[in-house]
Amino acid sequence: MKIGILTFQRAYNYGASLQAYALSKALKGSSEDIEVSVLDYRTDKLNDAAKLIKSGEGLSAKTAAKIGFRLLKHRSFNTFDKRYLSLTAPIRDWKVFAGTNSQFDALVVGSDQVWKDDITGSDPAFYLEGIKSDIPRYSYAASFAGSEEVGAQVLKNHRSELEKFETVSLRENGYLSNFAEQLSSPVRRDLDPVLLLSQNQWAEVASPRLIKDKYAFMYVVGPEINIRKFAESYCKKYGLKLIDNKKSIEFLKHCSPEDFLSWIQNADCLITNSFHGTAFSVIFQKTAFYELGQGEKRNFRAASLLDSVGISGREIVSDVYSDGEAVVDWALACSKLDAMRENSLSYVKAIAEGRSGADTSGIKCSDAGSNCSNNPAAQLPRYYVGAHGDIEICKHSSSGGAFTALTDAFFSRHNNSVIYGCAWNENLEAVHIRAVDESGRNAMRGSKYIPSKLGDSFKHVADDLRHGRNVVFSGTPCNIAALNKYIAMNGVPTDRLLTISFLCHGVGSERFFRDYIAHLEDRYGGHAIAVNFRAKSQVGKIQDMRVEFDNGKVYTAASTNSDWFYSIYLANLILRPSCYKCKFAGGARPSDIDIADAWGQPWIDGKAPSLLISNTEKGQTLIDDVTGVMSLRELPYSRVKQPAMIHHAEKPLQYDEFWRVYNEEGYLSAQRLFGNNTIWGKARAAAIRVVDVLGVRKLLKR
Template sequence: MKKAGIVTFHQALSYGAKLQAYALQQFLQYNGIENDIIDYTCHYMYTRNIRPIRVGTQHKLKSFVRSLITMRQTGIDRRKSVAFRKQYMQLSRPFNAENISEAADEYSLFIAGSDQVWSPICVGFDPVYFLNFAKPEQKYSYAASIAVKELPADKKEAYKNLLTDFQEFSVREQSGANIIKNLLGRDAEINIDPTLLLTEEQWNEIAKPVINEPYIFLFNVRKSIKLIDYAKQLSKKTGLKIYYLQKERIHKVKGVTYLDPVMANEFVGLIKNAEYVCTNSFHGTAFSVIFKKKFAVEYQHIGGRNIRSEELLNQLGIKNHEITNDFYPNPDEKVDWDNVEKILSVERKKSQNYLEKIKENL
């Protein structure tokens, strides 16, 4: 049987990374493309979340305790990630940098993406995510992200060499399409994140409830005082408890109930069953849209701006949901969900048409 191989960040300790991998696999299956997620272990990705216990010269006890908490959280996260992959993903045999070239003889073609697989800094600029092991006729992408508006000057030649023989390009952002056009003189399609390819009904099939009472779900990828304050004000107004899922639980926040890391389908369930969602995460925003939730999102945070969430809500015509220094949105603001679904249906059809071109070459 002819099969496609998906090359993506399925092993990352990120709910969005796991769920976009799952979603792309499912969407390919729905459209008649048999596939495996290539079970490639990137050494850089595997080790970056392993942190030694640190004891500095100052605040020794505090540093030690924070390291212990981080190690515990990472351990739980890893176990939950492995469990999700085993239960919900169809994987290839294991591959690493030494044997990945063997995959070229086991699959008809490969799809790089989604996620930041072409980032110049993410995962140590691993060429496997550029399909360097595959034959030219096997190379495709779907919603691959370069994650920068301009390439570093010292990497332009490497990008040109790695991408020049791709058969078709699909990227996630306009900036990525611009880079490919400037670098190779070729056009790239812009397609939506795979999580948005699946409907609410399809996500309901795996969403698992975690909490048995009405609640506010607070999820951030970077700690934000503003986001926490907004959730607390909402809690005071509604009388609902706040359940807080945080990437690294090293800052104690009063007035919230902390959650340990969950399986990715439980993350979906946490958003599905929430009365309100407060987030600065793209996938927190995306699933709030999928499940038509009452939500608020913060774009600006320490380390940058959540451009992806901003662009998504603008694309879908959803306004007045951003938390800023000057504005706390009304989470009960009406959204024209029928119009949102129409836009998503058009984008799903666009992605379907792109994948038909890939299917012809299986």
């Protein structure tokens, strides 16, 4: 069996070279009967990376130094290729190669951005155009690294060639549904090739330790934000030498792919903004910190990988290192990675054995589309956005009615069902209650930004499960984690338990909330009987406060900026201390389903959309049940803009002073100094009210 790989092996890039090696090794496995070669395809467009002098570089000492380093680096990469890759003779004319080649029994395209047409110039070679029809063709973790629109353009331009593939394997999850729906070929998602090999396999390639000193290795690609100063701060605290791939002479002298692996393997700490740096930190189980960026510039690949293996609380969000980073559960991370690796290796094995791959897990989803819950290749978590079809339900919900839709579906799917969630009691305390019908469940709808009193709810959940009842438990991620621990400690079966967590900004102080309500009661001369943090009294707004009093009066704040509780809460001044180190923000959550506001997504028929995330197959099944009623559409991770998924709340600089004033001088003094009761705060709130009355904000949004 002779297999040819077409990828970017001449990029003189660590990720590109190492992924080509990894895929070659994985395809060959331990068989002596399999030969794997990398096609040494060369074009003017692709050869830019091989140039020693880059366009626009003038003559200077700095340029000369760069050229010297590139020369050294290129030589070391060429040596690596000769040692570890079986390269064909250079291919400069694809049409000639395609028309005359018959030496391969199968061809594989990938990994890397081989279908990113602005890199390849829409080169038909990367779609194996012209290859004889009797040669099976596959892709492995191919990427076009763009939006859904870019993926649609790839399908439009190259569909006829893609239909000839035995199996289409993509790198990103968000494009699976479009490809699966439009291609007759099986479609799946697979790991980056470097993750196919084990730690021991990579250790065999790595150079011996390169320096005696203890060190932190900072590997950066592209723009930097806080990473450099953070690395310097970390090294100063722990007395480590900083090895920097951009400036350290030690790295410049030892820059081969084997050296790159050694720098990571032997580092006391890895600090990186690179996907492949992140991948190898997981493989080598290193103490590591990651600068992932924000918004459209966020490194979604790296963030998604960390999320999928349960690593959180390690993101760089400032330029100074401070204690308190989350501890990584390496047993959990490795088990998750092993499961994903096994799935992708099963596909690689199918290619090597000359099978179509249709009998490996997770292939062929064209009939069911992206919502096929029996498709293991559509790896979890998966992300959806939508809103309930009933606008009245949305009006009484935090955003798009996801909680109502999910629990309605649970009631319909299971008899003898019980729902646990947070509701207001008669004293306006947030408490967890148990409900067996819709009216009890409806009391749980809506956000409460203070801690819920859990009481004996864990014990009641355990009793319900032991008696064969089907249970939904909803709460914050830390509530769910505590429940899971309680259930495990008491040996309670969980096959009938489904958990739903609400992605939260943080849990506010109940004491501050009580003072806030007491102040409003003094102002309005009545006893508060109802609170709604999301009254939705104005079209296009979801966070407006409403408090009702027993004398018939009503307090409303049209904006978070004009409300005294919200202004302090959103300034992060009254969150629980644990919220500033939340391990569930930016990492794996312990629930079957997460729900949240779908920030950055358009409203649906005047309704604020919800974000739904399936973390388990159990959760995916229930989300499949609400696809119709919520008009759900799947999103790639890169389109998800929920802040609570990216990083925990930051502890403000004035935190200690705020609490000193609040404890010593009371609520009103704290408001005068830190809230909207300052002169500036009142002016800002008044300006916001005027803008809202005039409708300027709506015009700007349009």
